[in-house]
Amino acid sequence: MGSKIKLGILGGGGDSLIGVLHRVASNMFDQYEIVGGVFNPNWEENIGFAKKLDLPLSRIYADFESLISEEIKLPDNERMQVVSILTPNFLHFPMAKKLLENGFNIICEKPLTTTYEEALELQKIQELTKTVFAVTYTYTGYPMVRQMRKIIASGQLGKIHKVDVQYYQGWINPIIHDAEKRASTWRLQPDKSGISCCIGDIGTHAFDMIEFVTGLKISKVLADLNYLYDDNLMDIDGTVLIRCGNGAKGVIRASQIATGEENSIIVKVYGEKAGLKWEQENPNYLYKLEDGEPLKVLKPGNVYNSDLSLDGSKLPPGHPEGIFDAMGNIYKGVARAIKGEPYDSGEFPTITDGVRGMNFIEQAVASNAEGNVWKEID
Template sequence: MSRKLRMGMIGGGKDAFIGAVHRMSAIMDGEIELVCGAFSSDAEKSRISGSSLYLPNDRVYGSFEEMILAEKKLPEHIRMDFVSIVTPNHMHFAPARMAMENGFHVVLDKPVTFTLAEAIQLQEVIKKTGMLFCLTHTYTGYPMIKEARQIIAAGKLGKIRKIQVEYPQGWLTEFREGSNYKQAAWRTDPKRSGISGCMGDIGTHAFNMAEYVSGLKVTALCAELNIVVPGRQLDDDGAVLLRFEQGATGFLYATQVAAGEENNLKIRIYGELGGLEWYQEDANSLRLKWLHEPTQVLRAGNPYLSSYARFGTRTPAGHPEGYLEAFANLYRNFALTLRTKLEGGNPEKEWLDFPGITEGIRGMAFIENVVRSSQSDQKWTPFEV
C-alpha cells in the first residue's frame, strides 16, 4: 500500500488544544494525512475549522453521523481509513461505536468513555467488528518510559515492592470555569467530564503509567478526593493508596491546584535490587538506583537501550524530544500496525506497543473505584471491573 493512511477527525476544531496536538502528532512521521473532519457540533464552526486546515468543503461535515455515513459512501481509494476522536468525554462512545460499526478504525483520546459500562460495551463492538483501536495515553509513548518497562520486565530490579506516581498541575488553582475558559468549563462539568474531575483527567494517566511500567495490576485501593476551590463541582485534588499484584504497594496523587506546577508527572518504582525514577520535565533521562552500586542515568537516543526505546526515538542522543514526539509514537505504532493489517502481514512487536481497550476499561474502573472509595467509610476498596 504505497500511500499515506487517511485520517478523519471528530472534534478538535479551531482553538481546541488537544485537537491540534493530535493533528501535529499524527502527521509527524509521514504515515498519515488528514482528509476530512467534523470538528464541532456547530456546523458553521466545523466549516471554519476545516477551511483553516485547507480541507475541501465537501470533506468538512456538520456532525460525526454525517461524516461517517458520507465517508462510507465514497470510493475505497478516497474515503478515510480511520477516525481520530478528540471530543469531551461524554462524546467518546457514540462516535467510536458508529465509526467501527461502519468499517472505520479508531484512535480515541482518553478516558475511553463516559462510564465503565460504556467502555465494556465498546470492547464488545471492537471484538464484533475487528477494527483496530488505539487509546491515547500519551505518556506511555515516551522512549524512557518504554525502557523502564523493559528493565522491570527483564527482572533487573528484582521483585517489585513499591510504586509511587504523582501528577501535580496548577492551572485550576483559581476558579477558571466561570470565565468562559473552555478547557476548564468542560473538565469540571459532570455532564461532560463524568463523575470525577482531576482523577478522571490526569489521575487516569498516573494510574495507567503505574500499571504500564510495573507490569502489575492494581487489586485494591483507598482513596480520598477533594474539592479545594469553592464553587467547583468535581474533584480538583486527590490521593490514592494502592495494592498491586504480587504484594507490591504504592501511592498515587493527582492535583490541579498545586500553584506554580505545570505538568510535573513523576514515577518511582523500587524492587529488591534497586529502583528507577523518571519525570516528564527531564523526559530523556531515566535514573536507576542500585542497592550496592552507584546511580546510573540512562539517556534517550543511545544504542544501549532496548529496541522499544530506540524505535521511539527520532533524534541522536542529546537532542531533546518531548510531549509531541511521545504522542506521535502512539500514532506511528497504530499506523504501522494498521498498514500491516490492511496488507495482510504481521506487525513488529514494537509497533503493537500502544494502549487499547483493555487500558481504557481499567482506566474507567480506576475512576469509578476511586470515587466509590472516597465516598465510603471503608478503608480499602477491592478494585472491581
C-alpha cells in the same frame, strides 16, 4: 491505494492544544493523511478551521453521524480508515460506538468514556469488529518510559515492591475559587466530564503508567479525594493508595490545584534489586538507583536502550524529544497495526487500557464516597 492512512478527526479545532498535538503526531512519520472531519459543532468555525488546514471542504461534515454516513459511501481506497476522537468526554462513547459499528479504526482521547459500563460495551463491539482501537495515554510514548518498561520486564529491578506516581497541575486553581467560573467550566460539569475531574483527567494517566511500566495489574484502591467547595461536584485533587497483584503497594498522587505546577509527572518504581525514576518535565533522563552504586542516568537514542525505546527515538543522542514525539510514537504504532505489520505491545495503549482506566475512576470515586475504603479493580 496510497501508502498513507486516511485519517479523520472529530474535535480538536481552533486553538485546542490536544488538536495540534494529534495533527503534528499524525504527520510525524509520514504514515497518515488528514482528509477531513468535524472540528467544531459551529459550522462556520468548522469550515473556517478546515480552510486553514487546506482540507477539501467536501470532507468536512456537520456532525459525526454525517461523517460516517457519507464516508461509508466512498470506495475503500478513498474513505477514512481511522478516526481520532478529540472531543469532550461525554461524546466519546456515542462517537466511538457508531464508528466501531461501521468498521472504522479509532484513536480516542482518554478517559475512554464517562462510565465503566459504556467502556465495557465499546470493548465488546471492538472485539466483534476486530478493529484497531487506541487510547491516547500519551506519556507511554516517551522513549525512556518505554525503556523503563523493558528494564523492569527484564528483571533488573527484581520483584517490585513499591510504586509512586505523581501528576500535579495547577491550572484549575484560578478557576475553582470563583463560583461563576467553576460553574461554567466543562471539566467540572458531570454531564460533560463524567463523575470525576482530577482522577478522570490525570489520575487515570498515573494508573495506566503504573501498569504500563511495571507489567503489574492494580487490584485494589483506596481513595481520599478533595472537592474544596460544597457546590463543586467533581474532585480536583486526590490521593489513592494502591495494591498490585504481586503484593506490591504504592500511591497515586494527583492534583489540579497544586499552585504553580505545570505538568509535573514523576514515576518511581522500586524493586528488591534497583529502582527507576522518570520525570515528564525532563523526559530525556531515566534514573537508575542501586544500593551501593552511583546513580546511573540513561538517555534516549543510545545503543544500550531496548528496541522499543530506540524505535521511539527519531534523533541521535543529545537531541531532546518531547510530548509531540511521544504522541507521534503512538500514532506510528497504530499505523503498523492498521497495516497488519508486526508491532510491540508497548507501542500504543489499547481499548483494554481505556476500560481499566474507567474501572479505576469509578472505584476511586466510590472508595472516597463510602468513607475511604478499599475497592477492587476488576
